[in-house]
Amino acid sequence: MSAGEGEVLGGGMTHPGAVVRRGDTVERPAQPHTPALHAHLRALAAAGFDGAPTPMGTSDDGLRERLGHVPGDVPLPPFPPWSLTDGALRSVGVLLRRLHRASASLPVDRTVPWAAGLADPEAASLPDTALILCHNDVCPENVVFREGRAAALIDFDLTAPGRPLWDVATAARYWVPMFAEGPDTAHRLRVLADGYGLTAEDRTALLPAVEQAAAAARAFSERRVRDGDPLHVRALAARGGWERWDRHQAWLAAHRAVFTEELLRDEA
Structure with missing residues (x-):
């Protein structure tokens, strides 16, 4: 253009x-x-x-x-080194907590046709007092940085009612990331949780929420592929098909205990 x-x-x-x-x-x-x-x-x-x-x-x-327009730097693949530091990751947790504190003071209107694709599956069964309007897509491409720190979020299209922990879980999938174990996976998960300030109770519940988020993402992709969306069809083929999703979900379940142990280390 x-x-x-x-x-x-x-x-x-x-x-x-x-x-x-x-x-x-x-x-x-x-x-x-x-x-x-x-x-x-x-x-x-x-x-x-x-x-x-x-x-x-x-x-x-x-x-x-x-x-x-929100000024700043948005990390795009291949992600620049500055966006992969502990400081950048911690700041994402801080920004998300700030969003949630503001959201918690606002009413949740369930009559609105909020986006359903990646929404918290438990929202429908929880009272309004347990919910906020979550962003639902805190991936690197939707975070604006200034001077190396997360300063703003963009692309609120997938906003929908959910638990605050759900937003942390979806962010963890992208930012740690939690698609396959690396040498710093447990450490980076802890950095994000510390930046957000998760309680011990939420740290215990985080890995099950990550597994739920992965299942929701898979179901979303399945719907798009079934509908013939060319971008999702190509992405599925390029990323190893449904077998990759099977391995991913099995890996998350197998590592739930060790990651939770790291999250709870030194927590009262």
Whole structure:
């Protein structure tokens, strides 16, 4: 796209080629819950959270939403070394906790058609007092850094009611990452948990939540592949097919105890 038409930004696997920046404004495809989401973003700002885009309404036909551009650095694959440091990871936990503290002060409206794809499966059975509106997609590509520290979150499309721990679990999958064991997996999981300030009770529940999040992600991918989404079909083939998902889920279950032990080390 030419400069006069705007700069096409990475839209991930949800809006490839459809996210455009024009000056200080970013335009994206609107969703059924966009009006409620914009109201939520405004409420977050009023509650003191400054780490989210500013909603600027929708196009006249309602098909595009407009958001203020969030300045900073967003790590994209292959992830730069600065985004893989303990300091960067810890700051993601701190930012997520700030988001949740602001969200906890706001009501959860279950009548809104929030995005269901990667939402917390336990939300429907829990009272409103146990839930917040989770981001649900805190991957590196959705975190804006300034001076090496996480400063803001973008792409709130998948916002939906859930447990705060659910957001931490989905972030852990991407940021540790928790797809296959590496020499620093347990350590990085602990860094994220410490940055967020998880309680001992939540640390015990984190690995089961990560396993739930992995199952939800697989179900989401299965639906997209079944519907013939070309991006998801290609991604599945490139990443080893469903066998990779089987190995991933088996690996998480096998390592639940050792990772939980590390999370609880030195915790009262």
